[in-house]
Amino acid sequence: MASVNWRYSNWLPIVAVALYVTVPVLCSIYYAVFPGGRFSLSAYSVITDDASLAAAATRTLLIAALTIVTLVATLVPAVLAVHLWAPRLRPVLEILCTLPLVVPPIALAAGVVALLRWGAQQGRGSLASEVSQFIQHPDLPLILVGTYVVLCLPFTFRSIDAGLRTIPLKAMVEGSSSLGSSVWGTVWRVVIPNIRGPVLFSVFFATAVCLGEFAIAATLNRETIPVWLFTVSNSNFRASIAIAVLLNLSTWILLLVATLSAGRFSALGKAKRKAAALDEATTLEKEAH
Amino acid sequence: MSVPVAPTPGSAPGAPPGAAAPGGGAPGAPPGARPPLLSRGRWDGVTTALRSPAVLALAPLTLIIAVFFLVPIFGMTTIAFAVQTDDGGTRIGLDNFLDLSSHSRAMRNSVLISVVGSLIAAVAGSITAFCIAQIKSERLDSVVAVFSSVLANDGGAPLAFSFIVTLGNTGIIFGLLGLEAIGFTLYSWQGLVAMYQYFLIPTMIMVTLPTFVGLRKEWTEANTSLGGSRLTFWRRVGIPIATPALLGGWILLFGSAFATYASAAVLIGSGGFPLIPLSIDSLLGSGLGAGGQSTAMALGVTMVVIAVVVLFFFNRLQRRSARWLQ
Known part of the structure; x- marks a missing residue:
């Protein structure tokens, strides 16, 4: 009897933490769709009514798309290069990619502000001032794309690096080039399909970062969805809660998919499934004989 | 900023091992002695290496890290340690921290x-x-x-x-x-x-x-x-x-x-x-x-x-x- 109690008491803290995590979400959903105790989706009319939300959403999604493309297009070749041709540079790249972890986003924001102001101070028409103007354009703040790529690096580098380590990269590339494929053809047709999991992880993780990042966007006064939430909460609190719930849930789903895809498509898992399938096939064949 | 690029020529396999290493380049030079800075021999390895796939693949990411991370952090640190002196110049000091x-x-x-x-x-x-x-x-x-x-x-x-x-x-x-x-x-x-x-x-x-x-x-x-x-x-x-x-x-x-x-x-x-x-x-x-x-x-x-x-x-x-x- 006592041992049974002991076993159930193990669940107590787990349930408590689970409650702590779910209650605020449930409260937000209740607040958003039960104004005055009756079910109503009126808070979500802000989606169609408020053009500033559409603008913020378009801006955020554009930034997210550019961030994903830039991240994948620069990180994958770089990690490949250190694995294939320059193994001595791997530690250097690892340190560079992990460094953003030690810089809190608000500190990075301070640095970016310093840089942009320095550019603006170089006088009208000068190259630095033009570039500074260009990359903080209100409609497409490229400065956010660049900094978001940097913020994603610590996690995505680790994922892609680990993914490349589990596949016989050298053999693949050598085999493919001996069959007459170019280096980039090999990368595109052989290597990328084999690191689909880490690449997908990077895509989803980067999307989650772009949807959730607040510090840098707010400091630079660029209205992405989180910054819009903050602005609109003064005038229409229920709408900001309604959108915050959506944003929160989609971030969670993105991160969930990211974590799962990193595992699901991992070379190791795939090899295991392949081996199991092969095993089955050979036993069937043997039985047939 | 130049940290990741600088060692690249030496380790990039695109260049022949001897030519890539600084100092092993120019024919006729005594082994171990570096050829003059402006001679072709000194830069042969470097230019070959710069065209190697390793450098091409590493350059974009390095550029992004430099522009959007290293330079801002460097700028932040410089401003943090720069102190205005009375005669209008700047010196390094901890005044901002005080x-x-x-x-x-x-x-x-x-x-x-x-x-x-x-x-x-x-x-x-x-x-x-x-x-x-x-x-x-x-x-x-x-x-x-x-x-x-x-x-x-x-x-x-x-x-x-x-x-x-x-x-x-x-x-x-x-x-x-x-x-x-x-x-x-x-x-x-x-x-x-x-x-x-x-x-x-x-x-x-x-x-x-x-x-x-x-x-x-x-x-x-x-x-x-x-x-x-x-x-x-x-x-x-x-x-x-x-x-x-x-x-x-x-x-x-x-x-x-x-x-x-x-x-x-x-x-x-x-x-x-x-x-x-x-x-x-x-x-x-x-x-x-x-x-x-x-x-x-x-x-x-x-x-x-x-x-x-x-x-x-x-x-x-x-x-x-x-x-x-x-």
């Missing part, structure tokens, strides 16, 4: 919130992780691992909104539990600590669960067969192995709480309860004059230094613990 004494309240608040918040989360998180490990279900372990890593990344603006609705002055749970009677208010250090638990506890679970799961069954068995009790096991084996991981987790939580900006900014705003990240933001917004920018940069550098120290100790403690859990 100015920070006017932000002592923000510093005290930040440290208080982070210490209290991380302590509570460390205790709650490790107890939870311990219980999860005791249940000994691989499925539960992996579900918890996924969810805790998702929640550990929380801390954005939506988190603050959900807490305002839940525990704010008109919040649902606030009214339900009658928290007003015990003097709780969300817009104070109590509220920040409560809100930070939302991502700190999952972080602690994420960090310590592998340790608790990794405490091997054989060790418990060895302990029992040698006549030890449950208590001896924890006193002589379990706790000594888990301590570095728990300590490391706590330090990581401290750093995470200290660096949190978004949720605190939404909850507290710029008034009321100053915190270091909030001070940086308001100083940056205050414009160019009044030396606000230099102070903001000095605060930024302080935050980076704290984060570096935190991660350094976290890594060392993790490694000590990991040694036993291979």
Whole structure:
């Protein structure tokens, strides 16, 4: 009897933490769709009514798309290069990619502000001032794309690096080039399909970062969805809660998919499934004989 | 900035090994002597290497890291250490950091919130992780691992909104539990600590669960067969192995709480309860004059230094613990 109690008491803290995590979400959903105790989706009319939300959403999604493309297009070749041709540079790249972890986003924001102001101070028409103007354009703040790529690096580098380590990269590339494929053809047709999991992880993780990042966007006064939430909460609190719930849930789903895809498509898992399938096939064949 | 590019020529296989190494280049030169800087021999290897796929593949990422990370951080550090002298020039000095004494309240608040918040989360998180490990279900372990890593990344603006609705002055749970009677208010250090638990506890679970799961069954068995009790096991084996991981987790939580900006900014705003990240933001917004920018940069550098120290100790403690859990 006592041992049974002991076993159930193990669940107590787990349930408590689970409650702590779910209650605020449930409260937000209740607040958003039960104004005055009756079910109503009126808070979500802000989606169609408020053009500033559409603008913020378009801006955020554009930034997210550019961030994903830039991240994948620069990180994958770089990690490949250190694995294939320059193994001595791997530690250097690892340190560079992990460094953003030690810089809190608000500190990075301070640095970016310093840089942009320095550019603006170089006088009208000068190259630095033009570039500074260009990359903080209100409609497409490229400065956010660049900094978001940097913020994603610590996690995505680790994922892609680990993914490349589990596949016989050298053999693949050598085999493919001996069959007459170019280096980039090999990368595109052989290597990328084999690191689909880490690449997908990077895509989803980067999307989650772009949807959730607040510090840098707010400091630079660029209205992405989180910054819009903050602005609109003064005038229409229920709408900001309604959108915050959506944003929160989609971030969670993105991160969930990211974590799962990193595992699901991992070379190791795939090899295991392949081996199991092969095993089955050979036993069937043997039985047939 | 040039760090990642500079060693590339030497290690890029695109260039023949001899030519790429600086000093091995020009024919006729005595071995070991470097050819003159402007001769072709000196640069042959470099130009070949620059066209190699390794350099082509590394260049874009290096450029992005340089422009959007290294240069801003370098700029921030320069401004933080630059001091205006009386004759209009600048010198290197710590004056901007000494100015920070006017932000002592923000510093005290930040440290208080982070210490209290991380302590509570460390205790709650490790107890939870311990219980999860005791249940000994691989499925539960992996579900918890996924969810805790998702929640550990929380801390954005939506988190603050959900807490305002839940525990704010008109919040649902606030009214339900009658928290007003015990003097709780969300817009104070109590509220920040409560809100930070939302991502700190999952972080602690994420960090310590592998340790608790990794405490091997054989060790418990060895302990029992040698006549030890449950208590001896924890006193002589379990706790000594888990301590570095728990300590490391706590330090990581401290750093995470200290660096949190978004949720605190939404909850507290710029008034009321100053915190270091909030001070940086308001100083940056205050414009160019009044030396606000230099102070903001000095605060930024302080935050980076704290984060570096935190991660350094976290890594060392993790490694000590990991040694036993291979």
